[in-house]
Amino acid sequence: MAESTIQQQSPLAGWDKPELDLSNADWHSSSRGMGDVQIAFVEGFIAMRNGDRPESPSLIFTPAEWGAFVSGAREGEFDLT
Numbered sequence: 001m002a003e004s005t006i007q008q009q010s011p012l013a014g015w016d017k018p019e020l021d022l023s024n025a026d027w028h029s030s031s032r033g034m035g036d037v038q039i040a041f042v043e044g045f046i047a048m049r050n051g052d053r054p055e056s057p058s059l060i061f062t063p064a065e066w067g068a069f070v071s072g073a074r075e076g077e078f079d080l081t
Contacts, residue, residue, distance in 0.1 A: 022047055022058055 025040035029051060038051040046066040049058040061069065072078060 018043070018045075020045060020047065020060060022049075027051070027054075 020042050025042050027038040027040045029038050036052040040047045046061040047058045050056050
């Protein structure tokens with residue numbers, strides 16, 4: 001049987017962000033109090049989570065990624081209506 005040339009990679013291969021301790025994070029909701037997205041600034045990163053399900057995984061952004069996301073949102077890049 002021929003050897004496989006496909007390498008097994010861990011699910012987070014290439015992940016360049018640290019494991020952040022979010023247990024004491026100061027979570028903030030939108031200024032209007034609408035929606036269920038919350039963000040926290042932790043160790044130079046921005047964490048975003050579903051406020052209705054705080055136990056679910058959080059997304060972690062670098063400042064540059066967060067800036068690109070916010071700019072895109074302001075320009076309507078993610079408007080699905």
